[in-house]
Amino acid sequence: MATISDVARAAGVSNSTVSYVLSGKRSISAETRRRVEAAIRQLGYRPHAGARSLASRRTWTLALVAPLRADVNVGVIMKFVTGVVTRARDHEMDVLLLTQDDPQGVERAATSSLVDALIMMDIEADDPRIPTLVELQRPAVLIGLPEDTRGLSVVDLDFEAAGRLAVQHLVELGHRRLALIGPTPTVLGRHTSYAERLLRGYRRSAEESDLEPVVEPAEASHVGGVEALGRVLDRMPDLTGLVVHNEAALPGVLAALTAAGRPAGRTVSVIALCPADVATGQQLPLTSIDLPAVRMGEIAVDLAMARIEGVEDPEIRLLMPRLTERESTFRLG
Amino acid sequence: MATISDVARAAGVSNSTVSYVLSGKRSISAETRRRVEAAIRQLGYRPHAGARSLASRRTWTLALVAPLRADVNVGVIMKFVTGVVTRARDHEMDVLLLTQDDPQGVERAATSSLVDALIMMDIEADDPRIPTLVELQRPAVLIGLPEDTRGLSVVDLDFEAAGRLAVQHLVELGHRRLALIGPTPTVLGRHTSYAERLLRGYRRSAEESDLEPVVEPAEASHVGGVEALGRVLDRMPDLTGLVVHNEAALPGVLAALTAAGRPAGRTVSVIALCPADVATGQQLPLTSIDLPAVRMGEIAVDLAMARIEGVEDPEIRLLMPRLTERESTFRLG
DNA sequence: ATGAAAGCGCTAACAG
DNA sequence: CTGTTAGCGCTTTCAT
Numbered sequence: 001m002a003t004i005s006d007v008a009r010a011a012g013v014s015n016s017t018v019s020y021v022l023s024g025k026r027s028i029s030a031e032t033r034r035r036v037e038a039a040i041r042q043l044g045y046r047p048h049a050g051a052r053s054l055a056s057r058r059t060w061t062l063a064l065v066a067p068l069r070a071d072v073n074v075g076v077i078m079k080f081v082t083g084v085v086t087r088a089r090d091h092e093m094d095v096l097l098l099t100q101d102d103p104q105g106v107e108r109a110a111t112s113s114l115v116d117a118l119i120m121m122d123i124e125a126d127d128p129r130i131p132t133l134v135e136l137q138r139p140a141v142l143i144g145l146p147e148d149t150r151g152l153s154v155v156d157l158d159f160e161a162a163g164r165l166a167v168q169h170l171v172e173l174g175h176r177r178l179a180l181i182g183p184t185p186t187v188l189g190r191h192t193s194y195a196e197r198l199l200r201g202y203r204r205s206a207e208e209s210d211l212e213p214v215v216e217p218a219e220a221s222h223v224g225g226v227e228a229l230g231r232v233l234d235r236m237p238d239l240t241g242l243v244v245h246n247e248a249a250l251p252g253v254l255a256a257l258t259a260a261g262r263p264a265g266r267t268v269s270v271i272a273l274c275p276a277d278v279a280t281g282q283q284l285p286l287t288s289i290d291l292p293a294v295r296m297g298e299i300a301v302d303l304a305m306a307r308i309e310g311v312e313d314p315e316i317r318l319l320m321p322r323l324t325e326r327e328s329t330f331r332l333g
Numbered sequence: 334m335a336t337i338s339d340v341a342r343a344a345g346v347s348n349s350t351v352s353y354v355l356s357g358k359r360s361i362s363a364e365t366r367r368r369v370e371a372a373i374r375q376l377g378y379r380p381h382a383g384a385r386s387l388a389s390r391r392t393w394t395l396a397l398v399a400p401l402r403a404d405v406n407v408g409v410i411m412k413f414v415t416g417v418v419t420r421a422r423d424h425e426m427d428v429l430l431l432t433q434d435d436p437q438g439v440e441r442a443a444t445s446s447l448v449d450a451l452i453m454m455d456i457e458a459d460d461p462r463i464p465t466l467v468e469l470q471r472p473a474v475l476i477g478l479p480e481d482t483r484g485l486s487v488v489d490l491d492f493e494a495a496g497r498l499a500v501q502h503l504v505e506l507g508h509r510r511l512a513l514i515g516p517t518p519t520v521l522g523r524h525t526s527y528a529e530r531l532l533r534g535y536r537r538s539a540e541e542s543d544l545e546p547v548v549e550p551a552e553a554s555h556v557g558g559v560e561a562l563g564r565v566l567d568r569m570p571d572l573t574g575l576v577v578h579n580e581a582a583l584p585g586v587l588a589a590l591t592a593a594g595r596p597a598g599r600t601v602s603v604i605a606l607c608p609a610d611v612a613t614g615q616q617l618p619l620t621s622i623d624l625p626a627v628r629m630g631e632i633a634v635d636l637a638m639a640r641i642e643g644v645e646d647p648e649i650r651l652l653m654p655r656l657t658e659r660e661s662t663f664r665l666g
Numbered sequence: 667a668t669g670a671a672a673g674c675g676c677t678a679a680c681a682g
Numbered sequence: 683c684t685g686t687t688a689g690c691g692c693t694t695t696c697a698t
Binding site: 017 | 667670671673674676
Binding site for chain 2: 674675676677678
């Protein structure tokens with residue numbers, strides 16, 4: 001491996017000059033730059049990451065704390081991760097992957113100068129990891145809004161607004177017998193932030209319109225969807241409007257609707273809360289509120305970079321939910 | 334952040350002594366060790382990762398090259414990743430996440446001393462990334478067996494044997510009208526290694542038993558499964574044995590079988606090739622050949638560590654497929 | 667516009 | 683069993 005000294009020698013300049021053409025932190029004559037760049041190319045020189053981080057106190061890597069358990073929505077997680085990794089590369093950063101069930105991992109990564117900032121996903125309303133995160137004194141970004149952000153940056157969909165939006169849209173279409181099929185009991189039991197906020201928005205909006213707020217969790221599977229719809233129809237046989245926030249159960253819900261002789265888009269209006277490609281990938285293209293997971297991952301990185309570069313204050317970014325009408329909703333009567 | 338010198342001073346020893354109690358590379362008196370460890374704890378000392386890697390030429394991190402596209406089986410990918418990350422932690426290694434669509438990424442990580450070894454997933458039969466990988470002169474492990482391993486370590490399920498095993502098992506149960514519902518056309522079109530080997534094993538074994546080797550790809554969705562089964566029944570209306578290697582299409586296939594009046598386990602024997610929890614999580618617990626994804630991720634790390642420590646030669650580890658009988662298969666006649 | 671040189675924090679000879 | 687010290691390869695003052 002060539003070092004910076006090798007390059008300097010080959011180009012007939014000093015080490016610092018090489019360093020500066022690389023960083024652009026001081027002006028370099030065209031001729032010198034040309035020679036240095038040629039030497040770099042010719043020697044295949046790459047700065048040694050460790051040496052760089054030692055001298056500059058920047059690691060150029062981001063830690064991503066991801067839930068790799070099976071009970072979360074794997075597809076959505078993957079989209080977050082995709083957004084984070086690709087946007088990190090735009091900033092010339094790399095991504096270190098930490099898992100949630102390695103609680104010391106976060107501390108280790110931060111205090112051993114492995115990373116410049118941390119991004120944490122799957123945040124619970126009262127997440128026990130947040131105090132630890134705050135103590136680390138490193139830039140940190142949450143994907144998911146906790147009750148108390150403790151001065152950390154946050155990006156999330158405004159799930160409460162999403163719950164309201166879904167109800168309002170169904171009400172405007174003339175529906176008054178509504179239900180919500182939501183995340184798994186486990187997710188709810190963990191007080192996962194997004195789930196609680198969605199439900200809150202949904203319930204409040206329903207109550208404001210004098211509607212009975214029926215909510216059923218569903219296991220994250222086809223069968224889970226079938227069973228949840230069964231329970232919903234038991235409680236509310238005259239159902240005409242349905243909100244579903246559970247990717248894995250979605251196909252089951254739709255199949256069960258059809259099986260019950262009440263196909264989506266004909267006798268029941270269905271609004272899904274999920275990534276757009278999931279909504280369009282069902283048998284029937286679904287009216288949906290988009291969960292822009294890739295975009296959220298990207299924003300998380302941007303927020304982290306702003307904190308690293310020290311210019312910006314911590315920031316809470318709640319994305320406005322957007323509803324796209326497709327074929328699963330209709331005007332009643 | 335406390336440095337090693339701070340610890341040394343606090344414990345009244347030299348820097349090297351601190352370093353050696355940490356690495357265990359030379360013997361330390363009980364008393365000294367106690368004092369050093371106390372100082373470390375008290376100061377909350379963590380070695381600076383960059384300084385360490387600069388001095389020791391070891392980064393204690395592994396690069397994981399993962400496909401983050403949507404068209405791969407997200408669930409299985411996640412299991413590989415889980416296995417890799419958790420096993421890496423057992424070796425006190427961290428994991429740097431690279432994506433496949435960042436082709437320079439691999440080279441960058443390797444040549445800038447970011448990582449000690451690389452693990453690459455989703456290998457194609459004639460994968461264009463392999464020559465590049467070989468040139469890097471760094472330990473590398475493939476999850477997936479290419480045609481030419483070029484001296485790299487490999488872990489994979491023996492998919493060819495899995496194809497044979499499935500056919501043999503069905504034949505032993507008295508089935509002679511068999512079909513295979515496989516991965517998506519895209520995956521097949523990319524000449525993904527595992528897909529081709531599974532098909533080869535399946536076809537050869539079928540031919541040896543004088544059976545017509547019917548193979549249908551399926552899109553990775555419920556509908557994809559329904560449609561694929563439709564095509565299979567068109568070609569082979571008297572089907573009694575079915576092998577399915579497509580997690581996402583599995584529920585659709587099962588539903589369509591029931592809809593066609595030929596429920597799995599009653600008139601058609603179904604063998605799934607998938608992680609065990611997927612097989613047991615269907616309506617009917619499926620007889621399956623396990624895809625031990627977490628385990629494969631773990632083995633990949635072990636192979637990488639063996640190469641890093643320089644003791645072992647590159648190694649190809651093909652896992653023997655194991656079939657578990659559950660309720661979707663039965664003896665014919 | 668460029669160079670010299672002092673670290674950054676750690677490891678691993680070498681010396682005892 | 684422990685200490686001294688020379689780097690590892692880079693960034694960044696301080697000089698010029």
